[in-house]
Amino acid sequence: MTTLHIGNTQTEEMSGDPALLSAEQLRFSSASSQRVLWFARDGDVAVVPVAPQETYVAYVTGLTGVDASSLRLVVPPPGHVGGTVLTSDRLADAAFRAELRTALGDRPPARVQAYYPDTAVVSLARALGAAEAVPGHAFLAQGGAVNANSKALFRAVAAGLGIPVAPGAIAAWPWQAERAVTEQFEAGYPVMLKQELHSASEGNEILSPKDGLSPFGAERVVVLQSPEALRSYLDERWSWLTDDGRGRVIVERYVAGARAGYAEYLVTDDGVEFTGEGELLMAPLLDGIVIPIPDLTPAARTGLRELTRRLCEAYRAIGYRGTMSVDGLITPEGGVLLNETNSRLSGSTHLHGVIGPRLAGPDRTLLDRGGLAVPSFAEAVARLADSGLAFDPSSRTGAILTCDYTHVNGTVRYCLAAADADAARNLERELRGVFAMAARN
Template sequence: MNTECEDPAALVVLANFESPLAVGAREVSIQRQWSQQAPRKLWLTRPGDVVITPVPISEPFRRYVAERLGTPRNSVRVVTLPDTPGLPMSQALKGQGLLRPLRAMVRDAPGARLLPTALDAASIALAADLDIPVLPYEAGRPRPDVLRAVAELNTKSGFRIRAGQLALRLPHGVVCTGAQLGRVIGELLSTYEEVVVKPDRSAGGHGLRFVTRNDRSRPAPPPHSRWVVERYVADARAVSAQGEVTAAGVEVPYDGEMRMSGGSFTGYRAPLDDLPEKTREELAGWTRALGRHLAATGYRGPYSLDAVADRSGTLYALECNVRRTATTTAHALVTRLTRAGHPAPAWSTGTVRTGSRLSFDRAVARLDKAGLDFRPGDVEGVLLYTDRPKDGRGWRYAALAPDRARLAELEARLTAALGSAQGGPKGRN
């Protein structure tokens, strides 16, 4: 199921990466960093759609996406917001006088629906201002209690409570305040060699810290902040499964291994086909159980369950993300580009660093010269997943191939063609 690509109505794609669902409102720098990925939302669009983005989208990238999707150039309208750190996008639209022209665009697209990256109060307010429904809610928009449930599950503490009720296996851990954090870390380190310290509301590994018994320093956050301290599961692989809640029920469209570096997410590889089958089945079962709970609250849409598998294949749930994540757009893109009649491909995302700064067109030319540039009708290749990076060197990509062995070969060729060191190596959970 790909809600983004299967709905016949026009989409108003809201790239609201600066959402309080993911991190605290004061985390302006990381929100700005994540917002640089907003151009990737173009991969979800069709002619007549609208994209609302917090960062400009270059003409070369717009041209590139249209050519790879086989859609007319400039058939998607882009609304770019001025830099408004800490301000919800719906308020920024009003403050910059952009709401009225956006309403006119929506009137030109009867039946349009809003597709937010994060389902938060500000995105629902924008849907109300535009008088359009939110995809994929049958009743038009989610109830306030759905938003509260989503906000709670996007915290580490909220997830631990729900996971316990659903009988998901968790690493031993404690929820505490900033004032209690030092004591809690010390108590857990009396039992375990290493612990993971996590801000209660965070995403992508932001703010996460590993602490060992030999560490003399201890974090000293604000006393009323909230934290989770967990046993570190050594030598584990970071895995996840993606769920989708629809009116018809719960599905698990894909699973994969997360590429991590220092606890931060750097990429993904799917499907997850080299763990014990019982481990993969357990991950899918946990994901369905979480989805049934979400369905009961009235939630509709995607969510993910993140976990680690230790050397024996024992699975431990870590957190869930009840929103569109770093993998949902990539999976929708790969599914869209895979022609009928072909088996589901293996695919991956990551970052490759070039030795020198490149323009967007120059980076594409290097892919083309190496025989890696994906074109409509191909069954394998590499795509530049988002716009030119600010430094011109750290290029995000999506790759697809008929199987995992061929995918690994493409990524090796990509590193040789574009850069000096591929991002996204396996690392600590």
């Protein structure tokens, strides 16, 4: 039974017009699409924006036990942003669709798994005679992915269910945002402003009425010490905050000292299945993931799982099907506040779905991080093997290179499997030491 994997890690529905992103952002997102290979099984077909290096394909399939020669990778024509990400025009291209039908053996796929299941994905599946192979296709065909990923809808649903969230409001107009920010400022709190549709904290900014606050979950803190300064800020940044009027702005109280975590689920016709949890490491934007969340009290873990499951049940009731990763904050007092849902494959789905259960096992801690500078992917694999730090299936510990960014910025992403969080951090120090030493020699 063939699965069609679609590596659309940056779409118009998800983050606005990709043409407005920098060339490096587009190349980075394009490289991230390689994660679809972790899900592939013998005979599957994958649509990717750019063909991955053969060394990367061989490395991933060598760990997953998949016959690389049985896979079919299809790259559509470039499209309007130059062939970096899978925009809707690339998925609609007639020549590409003909090539894809050939790769599928002129048979519809049994399942379609897209990173972001938008209307373009449903349209493609329908053209292949496989609309029902897309989980929740009827909901998604009506633009359901936009709503299921909306931070504004999340707050409305959470409030309606009585799920705790940080105090705040949804603003469609600058005056609404000004009122909501002022309310928090007057109570002595800074605020986080969020774009309605974005990912990895890139659409966030923190506003504070006083100096001294370090950013966490946003690139910067903007100090605004007067009503006039706030109005000037909103006038200047409103287009960015709303993606040029496409979305609303979420204003929420900034919770200093909180830890960021999430719980991930698979939402199906049969119910909601918990697949894993993790801590989101911020420095100040997303810098890594630790699975499971270390040093979490039983009460906080229970609270996170109960609240996130209730939310997923609500989205299941309106027709969403697929992966849902629900983010939350663990407050310094040990409470749990939810703050958004990501109704798509996340940056950790391959960890919960493949690397954790199939390679490392459920009793291992995983530390996933990026930014390891290497001379090439092939050289990184070789040095990892020579160092003795490469993943060992017998001990179920070691380093796995999860994504290849060498053609973007000369780095790779890695996942460390270890007995616990301390052991994972020690392994990370060894790993970085090996590559730092090699770079000096």
